[in-house]
Every structure is written in C-alpha cells, then in structure tokens.
Amino acid sequence: MKQSYFPDVGIWLKGNIHSHSTVSDGMFTPAELSELYRSHGYDFLSITDHNILDSHSDLQTNGLILLTGVEHDIAYGPDKCTHIVGLSPAGKKETSYICKQYSAEEITEQQLADYMLADGQFVNLAHPLWSCMEFAEIERLNGLHSIEVFNNGMEHLCHGGNSEIFWEMLLRHGKRIFATAVDDVHVSGDLFGGWVCVKVANRSQEDILAALVDGAFYASSGPTIYDFGIDRGSVYISCSPCRAIHFVSYPSKGKSFFSESDLPLVSSSHTLEGREAYVRAVCVDDKGYSAWTNPIFFDNRQ
Numbered sequence: 098m099k100q101s102y103f104p105d106v107g108i109w110l111k112g113n114i115h116s117h118s119t120v121s122d123g124m125f126t127p128a129e130l131s132e133l134y135r136s137h138g139y140d141f142l143s144i145t146d147h148n149i150l151d152s153h154s155d156l157q158t159n160g161l162i163l164l165t166g167v168e169h170d171i172a173y174g175p176d177k178c179t180h181i182v183g184l185s186p187a188g189k190k191e192t193s194y195i196c197k198q199y200s201a202e203e204i205t206e207q208q209l210a211d212y213m214l215a216d217g218q219f220v221n222l223a224h225p226l227w228s229c230m231e232f233a234e235i236e237r238l239n240g241l242h243s244i245e246v247f248n249n250g251m252e253h254l255c256h257g258g259n260s261e262i263f264w265e266m267l268l269r270h271g272k273r274i275f276a277t278a279v280d281d282v283h284v285s286g287d288l289f290g291g292w293v294c295v296k297v298a299n300r301s302q303e304d305i306l307a308a309l310v311d312g313a314f315y316a317s318s319g320p321t322i323y324d325f326g327i328d329r330g331s332v333y334i335s336c337s338p339c340r341a342i343h344f345v346s347y348p349s350k351g352k353s354f355f356s357e358s359d360l361p362l363v364s365s366s367h368t369l370e371g372r373e374a375y376v377r378a379v380c381v382d383d384k385g386y387s388a389w390t391n392p393i394f395f396d397n398r399q
C-alpha cells in the first residue's frame with residue numbers, strides 16, 4: 098500500500114525561516130523584506146534578527162504570513178560561535194526567558210536550546226559549518242528540531258552554507274532531526290536561494306509551525322518535491338525535472354539514479370532491504386540545486 102510521507106490532503110506553502118532586517122544587521126527594512134518575499138511568490142517568512150524577537154504584526158496584512166522568530170548567538174571568539182534560530186508560536190510577543198545576546202560565560206548552547214524549547218519554539222541549528230562547530234559539539238545538543246543543511250547567505254559569503262554531512266552523521270548516530278534550507282538574508286545576493294515547503298491543512302501560522310515541528314516539509318535550493326513515501330517495500334519520490342535522484346539510507350547503502358539521454362528524471366523508486374534505520378531522498382536539478390526530504394525512520398536501529 099502506498100503511504101506518503103506527507104499528509105494526504107493539504108496545501109503546499111513556501112517560506113524562508115531565517116532572515117535579517119535593518120533591526121539588526123540586514124540591509125532591508127522589515128517592510129522591504131516582506132514585500133520582496135511576497136512579490137517573489139513566498140507564502141511565509143520569519144524575520145529572525147539577532148537576539149531580538151519581533152512578531153512584525155504590522156506587516157501581516159499583505160498576504161505574506163510572518164512567523165515570529167529570533168536568531169540567538171553565543172560567541173566564543175572572533176570566528177567560532179553557535180547560532181540557533183527559533184520560531185515562536187502564533188501570538189507570542191515575547192519570550193519566557195530574557196531575550197538578549199548571551200556570553201559563553203553566562204550560558205551553554207544546551208541551556209539556550211532548552212530555553213527556546215521550553216518557550217515553545219521550533220528550534221533550528223543555523224549554519225554549523227560557517228560557525229566552525231565541531232561535529233561532537235553538534236551531536237551533544239539535544240532536542241533540536243532541525244539543522245540547516247543549506248544556508249544561502251553563508252554559501253555566498255564563504256562556501257560555508259552546506260552542512261548536509263553533519264546532518265547525515267547525526268542521523269547515523271540515531272538523532273531524529275529534520276533538515277532546513279534558508280536564505281539567512283543580510284544583503285540582496287542572499288535572497289531566494291534556500292527555502293522550505295510545508296504541507297498544511299490551512300494557511301495559518303499555527304499550521305505552518307506545527308508542520309515544521311512534525312517534519313511535514315522538505316528543504317530546497319531549487320527542485321520541487323511533489324510526493325515521497327513508501328509503496329510495498331520500496332521508497333518512491335516524484336519531483337520537478339532533475340538530473341539525479343539519490344536515496345540515502347543507513348546502515349544499508351542507498352541508491353542513486355541519473356537522467357539518461359537528456360530525459361530528466363521526474364520520479365524514481367528504490368527497493369528497500371528491510372534493515373534501514375532511515376531513508377531520505379535528495380533531488381538535484383540540471384543547475385546543481387538540490388531538494389532534501391526529511392527521513393522516513395524505521396524501527397531497525399541496531
């Protein structure tokens with residue numbers, strides 16, 4: 098029987114959950130930023146200024162849904178840091194903890210993540226590659242909902258945006274954590290390069306946040322994913338035209354498929370061995386942009 102990873106009914110909404118305005122170190126005002134995303138076809142946006150939570154409720158009127166958000170940072174030196182993005186439940190105007198820039202002497206990363214989780218936030222580890230995090234430091238963090246596998250701003254800045262290998266290692270080590278792609282826009286070159294698509298029943302802040310927490314979304318820097326799931330022992334996917342579809346699993350190896358004779362791939366499937374702890378898919382288009390599903394987890398972990 099065909100079982101989709103995504104809810105059977107619902108609408109797809111596209112959004113960027115990590116961005117900066119002139120309220121912190123971005124070049125666009127909140128109004129400019131929301132208009133840029135609205136006019137580019139986005140359904141939702143979170144303006145996650147550094148250590149400042151703001152609902153921007155005055156901008157909710159133009160058709161774009163604004164999710165209340167913040168990016169917290171702990172600095173350890175000129176280069177090393179930890180940044181964590183949090184998206185607050187609808188209607189929240191302030192945090193249950195003191196929302197400010199904390200020093201490494203005041204707080205650990207886990208304490209900060211725990212504050213954010215206790216506050217009801219969707220908690221997303223930002224750009225660990227750019228932050229110079231060691232894998233052991235990432236693995237020590239518990240309770241995170243997601244990790245940025247692609248950060249367009251940091252990719253533009255210094256090729257610091259691709260953290261898929263960190264995510265894969267977390268999954269291999271038994272963590273149940275989702276993957277996001279974001280713009281982390283500060284300047285115009287950061288716009289429209291990384292996003293998430295959620296499948297929701299209603300076009301509301303509540304449904305978007307619930308879909309993020311539940312993992313009912315995929316991350317992308319280009320391709321569109323239409324469906325992903327399991328059908329009689331095989332994993333399947335359908336997507337916009339791509340040159341490669343990779344099924345990634347562990348501990349049994351997955352399988353890659355490539356387009357042949359200029360005929361792009363729009364779907365693929367792969368028979369599972371039955372001993373996978375999880376399987377996920379990555380679709381790559383002809384420009385090299387990717388879309389990442391979240392994993393389907395099985396009860397097979399050794």
Ligand SMILES: [Zn+2]
Nearest residue numbers: 168180223224
């Ligand atoms: Zn950051």
Ligand SMILES: [Zn+2]
Nearest residue numbers: 115117168281
């Ligand atoms: Zn940021």
